[in-house]
Amino acid sequence: MLKLNLLREDCSYTFRSYFEMSYEPDDILAEFGYTFSRAALALPEANYPHSNLVELRRRLETHLSLASLSSEAARREVLVAPILLEAAALSH
Structure with a gap:
């Protein structure tokens, strides 16, 4: 999987910041080495x-x-x- 580099090292992010991003949740989680899956x-x-x-x-x-x-x-x-x-x- 190609890393997108969505986050900047010179910026500070709050919990809310991640919800305001226009990226898909799985792309944001990939920045931290995690994966996303939906399950009932x-x-x-x-x-x-x-x-x-x-x-x-x-x-x-x-x-x-x-x-x-x-x-x-x-x-x-x-x-x-x-x-x-x-x-x-x-x-x-």
């Missing part, structure tokens, strides 16, 4: 009988495979918006 987490689940949640999960997993989440706007539009819209629909 097995978290505890509530016993909530609602069929739309299965469809929402399927859509989110599909979106994750199609979209890069390197910007805040992408994360908001691909992940957060569908969840908020589903929550709004359930509350009516």
Whole structure:
């Protein structure tokens, strides 16, 4: 893999600085010798009988495979918006 040299030695970076960069997360991590991979987490689940949640999960997993989440706007539009819209629909 070709090293991109994204970081400058004469600069100081904060935690927020990395999120403001326009580079992909795997490229930033490669600067430090790490790799990036996506994997599903097995978290505890509530016993909530609602069929739309299965469809929402399927859509989110599909979106994750199609979209890069390197910007805040992408994360908001691909992940957060569908969840908020589903929550709004359930509350009516």
